[in-house]
Amino acid sequence: MKIKLIQSGGIAGTKLTANVTSKLTDAEWESLIASTKKSSDAGRKAKDAFHYTLQKEDDDATKTVIDIQAIPESHNELFEKLFNNLKPEKKK
Numbered sequence: 001m002k003i004k005l006i007q008s009g010g011i012a013g014t015k016l017t018a019n020v021t022s023k024l025t026d027a028e029w030e031s032l033i034a035s036t037k038k039s040s041d042a043g044r045k046a047k048d049a050f051h052y053t054l055q056k057e058d059d060d061a062t063k064t065v066i067d068i069q070a071i072p073e074s075h076n077e078l079f080e081k082l083f084n085n086l087k088p089e090k091k092k
Contacts, residue, residue: 001021001024001026001029001057002019002020002021002022002057002058003019003020003021003022003024003054003055003056003057003078003082004017004018004019004054004055004056004057004058005017005018005052005053005054005079005082005083005086006054006055006089007086008050008051008052008053009049009050009051010049010050015088016086016087016088017086017087017089018081018082018083018084018085018086018087019085020078020081020082020085022078029056032054032072033062033064033066035070035071036054036064036067036068036070036071036072037064037065037066037067038065038066038067051065052065052066052067052068053065053066054066
């Protein structure tokens, strides 16, 4: 499954994206989303803070705002690849 990470916000406000191919099953994907999904009562967005969205590559219906502090240790390698591949989003 191809996974896309989107980083937005920050002082410059530049949107960065990364795509990687993973070996996650649908059940593992659901578990990852359940454990990292940012709760709606997390409060207001901090000024100049980064915000992260995770989704199956081109499936906007799977787009989920995540808390990177909640990434399970078992997924560290996947997120390391994602963060290492972040690049400015190409304008369409």
